[in-house]
Amino acid sequence: MNVTQILFWFLSVLALFGALMVVTSKNPVHSVLWLIATFFSISGHYILLNAQFLAIVNIIVYAGAIMVLFLFVIMLMNLNKTTEPKKNRWLKLAGGVAGGCLLLVFIAALKSSEITQQTAEVKTGDIGLIKNLGRELFSTYVVPFEISSILFLSAMVGAVVIGKKE
Amino acid sequence: MQGMYLLVVDWYFILEKFLLVGLVVSLSMVVAMYATYAERKVAAFLQDRIGPNRAGIFGLLQPLADGGKLFFKEEIIPLASSKALFVLGPMLAMITALLTSAVIPWSTPLRIFDRNISLQIADINIGILYIFGVVSLGVYGIMIGGWASNNKFSLLAAIRGASQMISYELAMGLSLIALLMLTGSLQMSVIVNHQLGGGLGGLLSWHVIYQPLGFVIFFICAMAECNRTPFDLPEAENELNFGYHQEYSSMKLGFYLFAEYINMFISGVVMSTLFFGGYDLPFVNEETWNIHQNWLAIIGFCTLLGKAFFFVFVFMWIRWTIPRFRFDQLMNLGWKRLIPLALINMVITAFVILWLKK
Numbered sequence: 001m002n003v004t005q006i007l008f009w010f011l012s013v014l015a016l017f018g019a020l021m022v023v024t025s026k027n028p029v030h031s032v033l034w035l036i037a038t039f040f041s042i043s044g045h046y047i048l049l050n051a052q053f054l055a056i057v058n059i060i061v062y063a064g065a066i067m068v069l070f071l072f073v074i075m076l077m078n079l080n081k082t083t084e085p086k087k088n089r090w091l092k093l094a095g096g097v098a099g100g101c102l103l104l105v106f107i108a109a110l111k112s113s114e115i116t117q118q119t120a121e122v123k124t125g126d127i128g129l130i131k132n133l134g135r136e137l138f139s140t141y142v143v144p145f146e147i148s149s150i151l152f153l154s155a156m157v158g159a160v161v162i163g164k165k166e
Numbered sequence: 167m168q169g170m171y172l173l174v175v176d177w178y179f180i181l182e183k184f185l186l187v188g189l190v191v192s193l194s195m196v197v198a199m200y201a202t203y204a205e206r207k208v209a210a211f212l213q214d215r216i217g218p219n220r221a222g223i224f225g226l227l228q229p230l231a232d233g234g235k236l237f238f239k240e241e242i243i244p245l246a247s248s249k250a251l252f253v254l255g256p257m258l259a260m261i262t263a264l265l266t267s268a269v270i271p272w273s274t275p276l277r278i279f280d281r282n283i284s285l286q287i288a289d290i291n292i293g294i295l296y297i298f299g300v301v302s303l304g305v306y307g308i309m310i311g312g313w314a315s316n317n318k319f320s321l322l323a324a325i326r327g328a329s330q331m332i333s334y335e336l337a338m339g340l341s342l343i344a345l346l347m348l349t350g351s352l353q354m355s356v357i358v359n360h361q362l363g364g365g366l367g368g369l370l371s372w373h374v375i376y377q378p379l380g381f382v383i384f385f386i387c388a389m390a391e392c393n394r395t396p397f398d399l400p401e402a403e404n405e406l407n408f409g410y411h412q413e414y415s416s417m418k419l420g421f422y423l424f425a426e427y428i429n430m431f432i433s434g435v436v437m438s439t440l441f442f443g444g445y446d447l448p449f450v451n452e453e454t455w456n457i458h459q460n461w462l463a464i465i466g467f468c469t470l471l472g473k474a475f476f477f478v479f480v481f482m483w484i485r486w487t488i489p490r491f492r493f494d495q496l497m498n499l500g501w502k503r504l505i506p507l508a509l510i511n512m513v514i515t516a517f518v519i520l521w522l523k524k
Contacts, residue, residue: 027248029248029251029313030251033251033310036306052290052291052292053291053292053295056292056295056296056298056299057295059299059302059303060295060298060299060302063299063302063303064298064299064302064303064305065302065332068302068305068306068309068328068332071309071313071328072325072328072329075309075313075321075324075325076325129291130291130292130295130352
């Protein structure tokens with residue numbers, strides 16, 4: 001067992017534990033904080049694959065920006081244990097079944113896919129470094145990249161239009 | 167060989183990095199400690215007072231006395247707060263303040279026992295983005311502390327602080343994109359090396375010469391990120407009593423106040439590294455002095471510290487000169503002035519670089 005393996009297991013356990021705590025925490029603020037912990041462990045996995053750019057962008061965008069907005073909303077709405085709506089038992093059951101079905105589909109899809117035949121390049125690959133990633137994004141994938149940026153721009157304009165007072 | 171050991175690692179490397187981390191953390195702490203003293207002296211000077219002068223010569227022991235006082239104060243955790251998060255808040259503020267220093271190249275490598283010891287904890291490929299990552303996490307210390315206190319003033323202050331930090335992060339990032347176009351790399355060591363060897367002993371290749379507007383935007387944003395006056399709205403005492411750390415006492419309060427000074431020092435170091443040549447001593451070419459490598463490293467380190475201290479002083483100078491913004495003024499400055507300016511700066515830089523390359 002070398003350092004990379006130890007880190008891999010540590011991060012995996014942390015990610016799974018964090019994800020479970022997100023679902024099971026009673027307090028929504030705690031859920032958000034556990035979600036941030038999960039993002040961190042996923043970023044750790046990216047670093048193990050030497051995808052440094054992806055790792056840090058995951059932290060900046062998800063942990064640093066989106067989760068802050070989640071916290072904003074939750075704190076301002078003052079959600080806590082007492083205000084949490086009681087869900088009825090059938091709803092819980094339906095949720096469980098739906099989630100289980102999704103898991104089943106994922107496992108079935110991954111089991112026969114090509115991904116299982118490829119081994120991850122731990123520590124060595126350099127496709128995740130910013131130079132290679134940028135080159136790839138702006139040559140091979142330039143059209144989808146630009147289309148998604150236009151999508152973001154229009155979403156921003158839309159938000160400003162909605163937020164603007166008459 | 168590999169099967170015989172549980173862990174195959176370069177122990178010297180680990181030891182070296184541990185020592186370096188310890189040194190950088192204690193350096194930040196000591197500097198922050200004396201920054202509190204300097205702040206009071208600078209304030210006193212600007213207001214024509216004497217300032218602290220009772221503890222030790224010139225009041226030099228004042229920070230120790232303050233620290234001792236904070237440690238021995240009664241610690242109060244409000245009953246209605248959520249305890250774990252209440253404790254987590256100051257911890258996060260301190261951790262995020264200290265984390266940034268990991269990617270800063272403090273000086274040229276030292277040579278001890280025939281090993282070249284790099285004075286940079288981690289020379290990662292994504293240096294600047296790492297700093298941004300840590301800065302964007304700085305919000306949590308404030309938000310969690312403010313919310314966990316279960317006090318309306320604290321919550322309001324926390325939300326103010328968070329929205330301020332998010333707003334100014336954008337302009338900060340945009341102002342740096344132009345800088346990255348110049349260097350073509352995010353790696354901190356490459357950025358510093360790019361600024362060495364220009365005319366006047368390196369001075370003419372400092373990025374501030376090429377990116378003055380970018381530097382001004384970055385400087386303003388850094389001040390906003392540190393919550394310094396005129397951007398100290400999260401702790402505007404006449405509107406919000408004491409701000410997000412109102413319910414805190416003892417060393418937990420100390421951590422919040424202290425984290426601000428560490429942030430100030432680190433942002434001074436980051437600004438010197440990005441725009442002012444890092445550890446480069448201007449007007450002379452140190453390489454030709456023909457002295458031992460270790461001496462060069464020490465000179466470089468002192469130069470970087472000197473530059474950082476200068477920025478810390480400017481921060482203090484501004485704090486005791488300019489009154490606080492109103493919140494709408496703050497938001498207007500961030501979104502309607504700095505972001506468009508940074509965008510224009512970026513576009514102009516891009517065109518000039520393209521034009522020069524043709």
